Amino acid sequence: MIEISRIPEEIRKKLIKKKFNRGELISYGSNGKIGYLLKGEALGTKYHEDQRTVFPKLLREGEFLGMSFLLLDGDLDFELEARTDIEVLEIPESIFERYILSDLNIQIKLLKKVNSYLLQGTRAFFIRIQGGTKAYFAYVLYLFSEHEDVVYLKNYTEISDVIFSNKTMFYRLVKEFEERNIIEKTRTTLIIKNRKLLEPYFEEYIYKV
Numbered sequence: 001m002i003e004i005s006r007i008p009e010e011i012r013k014k015l016i017k018k019k020f021n022r023g024e025l026i027s028y029g030s031n032g033k034i035g036y037l038l039k040g041e042a043l044g045t046k047y048h049e050d051q052r053t054v055f056p057k058l059l060r061e062g063e064f065l066g067m068s069f070l071l072l073d074g075d076l077d078f079e080l081e082a083r084t085d086i087e088v089l090e091i092p093e094s095i096f097e098r099y100i101l102s103d104l105n106i107q108i109k110l111l112k113k114v115n116s117y118l119l120q121g122t123r124a125f126f127i128r129i130q131g132g133t134k135a136y137f138a139y140v141l142y143l144f145s146e147h148e149d150v151v152y153l154k155n156y157t158e159i160s161d162v163i164f165s166n167k168t169m170f171y172r173l174v175k176e177f178e179e180r181n182i183i184e185k186t187r188t189t190l191i192i193k194n195r196k197l198l199e200p201y202f203e204e205y206i207y208k209v
Contacts, residue, residue: 138177
């Protein structure tokens with residue numbers, strides 16, 4: 001993780017903190033500012049050329065918002081939404097470039113991170129097209145549970161929208177994964193009990209590089 005402390009404290013104190021309510025759209029990178037997530041979670045959604053969602057990326061505290069636009073010269077293919085109530089530190093592009101991007105090692109780290117997002121999006125697209133809804137659902141759960149075993153939901157149908165599924169199919173998949181002891185459903189979460197068991201659902205469809 002790239003430390004925000006690289007920006008001198010006297011400068012950080014003058015930066016604006018902005019709050020967003022859950023569900024609000026967030027715009028960084030295109031407005032001359034980079035966001036730094038202080039509290040909460042944001043959802044970065046990548047779109048295919050037909051404007052359908054092909055990959056959701058969960059961003060947590062300590063991550064930068066708007067990097068793909070800045071590093072990929074205006075490639076704004078991620079839409080950001082506040083998944084919870086969040087607080088963001090707004091960093092002017094000039095300050096971000098001076099104190100963070102000026103370090104070659106950090107440039108490499110950031111580019112690798114952005115490239116990782118794009119690669120995951122490509123893989124997700126192939127999994128969705130070749131493997132169908134079940135494979136894509138398993139892949140989404142697998143990625144969302146990379147750092148913790150809980151996937152938080154606004155409601156049970158939130159992920160059904162992400163995976164282009166109707167409610168009936170979504171509940172059927174959840175029931176199947178529960179019966180196989182892969183997940184446990186609570187009122188507002190899906191708990192991943194065995195992440196490894198998700199892999200067989202999508203691994204044969206994954207795009208290799």
